[in-house]
Amino acid sequence: MKSVRDVAELRRTVATARRDGRSIGFVPTMGALHEGHASLVEHSRNDGRFTVLSIFVNPLQFNDKRDLEGYPITTESDEELCRSHGVDMVFRPDVATIYPTGFDTHVVPGRIASTFEGRHRAGHFDGVTTVVLKLFNMVAPDVAYFGCKDYQQLAVVRQMVRDFNLPIEIVGCPTIREVDGLALSSRNTKLSADARASAPILHRALSATADALRSGAPTVTARSAGLDVLGAVPELLLDYFEIADCDTLAPVTDDHPTRAVALVAATIGGVRLIDNLEVEGPGK
Numbered sequence: 001m002k003s004v005r006d007v008a009e010l011r012r013t014v015a016t017a018r019r020d021g022r023s024i025g026f027v028p029t030m031g032a033l034h035e036g037h038a039s040l041v042e043h044s045r046n047d048g049r050f051t052v053l054s055i056f057v058n059p060l061q062f063n064d065k066r067d068l069e070g071y072p073i074t075t076e077s078d079e080e081l082c083r084s085h086g087v088d089m090v091f092r093p094d095v096a097t098i099y100p101t102g103f104d105t106h107v108v109p110g111r112i113a114s115t116f117e118g119r120h121r122a123g124h125f126d127g128v129t130t131v132v133l134k135l136f137n138m139v140a141p142d143v144a145y146f147g148c149k150d151y152q153q154l155a156v157v158r159q160m161v162r163d164f165n166l167p168i169e170i171v172g173c174p175t176i177r178e179v180d181g182l183a184l185s186s187r188n189t190k191l192s193a194d195a196r197a198s199a200p201i202l203h204r205a206l207s208a209t210a211d212a213l214r215s216g217a218p219t220v221t222a223r224s225a226g227l228d229v230l231g232a233v234p235e236l237l238l239d240y241f242e243i244a245d246c247d248t249l250a251p252v253t254d255d256h257p258t259r260a261v262a263l264v265a266a267t268i269g270g271v272r273l274i275d276n277l278e279v280e281g282p283g284k
C-alpha cells in the first residue's frame, strides 16, 4: 500500500494504475477510520477497482472551531485499517496542499443544502462540496463511494456531480451499525459511558417512525412516534427529527408517491450525532 501526501505523486500512481487497465475507486474520509469506512473500501474492492482512500480533516466544513480542534486523529490505526482492507493508495494531503495561500474559489450548493445539516451548520456544505470537487480533480476517479450515514451529504454531492457534468459515478453504501443500532461514527469515541449508553436512542426513534410509516400512519403521527422515543433521554438536545423525500429532501405529504427518509441530528453528552433511515410506506 502506498501512502502519499503530494498531488503529483498521487496523479502519477493513479495514471499508472489506469495504464494497467484498472478502474479507479475513491473513498474520501476525514480519518479516525472504522468499519463504516472499511465497508466503502470493500465496495470499491469488490467492484475490482484500484482503491484510493483520502484522509483530510477539512477545516472548511467545520462551522465550530472547537469541533475541528477536537476531531479525533488516529494516523497509525488508520494506516493499519487501510492496509488490512486492501486499500491501494492512501492520500493524506496537508491543509496547505488543499488550500494554498491565495486560495479563493468556493463551491456553493443550492436548495438541497439549505435544510437539515445546512441549516444547523452554516457553510458546512460549501466546505464539503469545495473539498470534494478538489479531491475529485486530484484523484480523477471513475467511481466515488459515500456512506448513506451522511444522507444529505450524499444527495448534495450527487447534485454537484450532475450540475457540473463530472464524469464520476457516485455510489451510496449502507450505514454500518453497532449491534445496538448506533451508527458507527468517528465521533462515537468522544461519547462518555453514559452518552454511549443513550446514543442508540437515535436509531430506535428512527425505527419507530419507519415502522409507523410502513404500517400506514400519517407522517405527523409517524414523526410523533419517533419524538416520543427520543423523550426517554431528557438530556438529549435535538437539532431536527424530520421525514423527507429520499431524492429531494423536501418535506413529504401523506399522498406522496415516492420513498421517504427519516433524519435526525442531536447532541448527547456534548457530542453531535446524525443518523437516518429510509422507509417505503405501504403500497408506495
Ligand code: AMP
Binding pocket: 028, 029, 030, 031, 035, 036, 037, 039, 040, 145, 146, 147, 148, 149, 150, 173, 174, 175, 176, 177, 183, 184, 185, 186
Ligand atoms: P467521514 O470520515 O466521517 O467524513 O466519512 C467518510 C465517509 O464514510 C462518508 O462517505 C461517510 O458517509 C462514510 N461513513 C461514515 N460512517 C459510516 C457508517 N457508519 N457506515 C457507512 N459509511 C459511513
